[in-house]
Amino acid sequence: MTERFHTIDGEILMNQPLSPIRFVVEGLLSHGLHLLAGAPKSGKSWLALWLSVTVAKGEEVWGNRVQQGTTLYLCFEDSRLRIQNRLFDITEDAPPNVHFCEESVRLGEGLEERIGQFILEHPDTVLIIIDTLQMIRRPAMDNSYANDYADLTALKRLADQNRIAILLIHHLRKQKDDDPFNRISGTTGLSGAVDTSFTLVEERRGSGRATLSCIGRDIEYRELGLRRNESNVWELVSDSREHPELLLPDIVFLVSDFMKDKSEYHGTPAELSELISREENRISDRMVSRLLLQNTEELAGHGIRAVTRRSSGRRIIDLYADSRSDDGDDSADKNDTAPV
Structure with missing residues (x-):
């Protein structure tokens, strides 16, 4: 039997009902795979922790509606004590539908299966955060585009099949660049494999003020000015999207x-x-x-x-x-x- 493409013509496609893009955080974090990169000790893990708790509670993220549900924070670089201390900083009461795990496991060595099992046990899961990407990567002889892209393929498939958001925490290179996305450590294969890339760049080390730059397939380019308050929660100060009516x-x-x-x-x-x-x-x-x-x-x-x-x-x-x-x-x- 001859193999063939299964095509659809433009007229039929423009009359076919399709599901819209679903967001865990409206206008920022859609169902799919995403990357948040920042310099060491820049506050990206604090942001990830706050995000996991806020979505589980169903509270707005910087004025954006969320899809409330179970969240999982794989905090592979932190101890249980550190996470507990940070929770007491950012919230008065952590809900039972936000889960944490500090047991490190790599891609291809059980990570995908464990994520799948967690989703089976918690079918209302909407967000999984992996902190950090480097902790789950397979050892490779070289950091080529192909290896970077391949490492994220399995996670992208998991996110799409289960209609959830997976957010990978990653690092920025030290060298300066006018385009913050060029500072994401690794090749462009990482950015190419994810649906959205975020970079968290402090004005200066320890200033407590930063810019979160956002670019992706399903969102408009956007820069959010953030300030870290006394509870280590990143608060919104400014938004480059000047026309909310759009x-x-x-x-x-x-x-x-x-x-x-x-x-x-x-x-x-x-x-x-x-x-x-x-x-x-x-x-x-x-x-x-x-x-x-x-x-x-x-x-x-x-x-x-x-x-x-x-x-x-x-x-x-x-x-x-x-x-x-x-x-x-x-x-x-x-x-x-x-x-x-």
């Missing part, structure tokens, strides 16, 4: 509110955008279609069914509310429609 809108809320007094609606993406969004925060035509396609389950949970079709060369969106959606639209060509 955040992806909550299409489920907007459409649900729009349809609350309607049984159905038919119109173009541009017409729907004008009806559901404000002038100063207008949603583009393409963004309306994309957001509807990627939120079909959430819309269905609010009693709304969306259908996209083409009519006279134009894209038309049909919205149906509650049980009345079963009535359908007799004027629509059934062979020319696709559920959004």
Whole structure:
């Protein structure tokens, strides 16, 4: 039998409902594999510990919503006593769904299996932090791009298959560079294998002020100014994203509110955008279609069914509310429609 590619054409793809990108920390940490690099003693482990506790509690991270769930902090460079002392600094009460382990184990020597078993025992796991990457790497004759990339492949697969975030703590090189991501220790294979790279760079050693630079496949480039308070918690001081109105809108809320007094609606993406969004925060035509396609389950949970079709060369969106959606639209060509 001849092997072949299983392709999908553009028209079908643009009408196919797909799940949107899910975030553990909205706008920063999506499901997938991520890297946080900083200089030794720069406070990156304090940040990782606070993040693991905050997500487990379901509290916001610098004003960003989180997906609450079980977290696991693999603190391979710290003792249990040190973690306990740090916990007393950053929180009054650590929840039972944040877990810690200081037993070091390497990739290819049981680490993947242990992570998989933890997820089986805690199916609500959303975040696993590994501190540090170097502690789990396999001994290699050379630090080539191929070795760097291969070492992270298994963890990337684990994160994607289980729909969780895995955050690797890593080091920066000592030499200066205008681009902080060029200072990440190792080859570009590390940055290439992860979904997001973060660098934590202090203004000066011990200043308690730092810049967290963020770049990734699923987030916009961003710089966060941070200050470490007396409890060793990194607090947000500034955010380079100066236009919060450019955040992806909550299409489920907007459409649900729009349809609350309607049984159905038919119109173009541009017409729907004008009806559901404000002038100063207008949603583009393409963004309306994309957001509807990627939120079909959430819309269905609010009693709304969306259908996209083409009519006279134009894209038309049909919205149906509650049980009345079963009535359908007799004027629509059934062979020319696709559920959004």
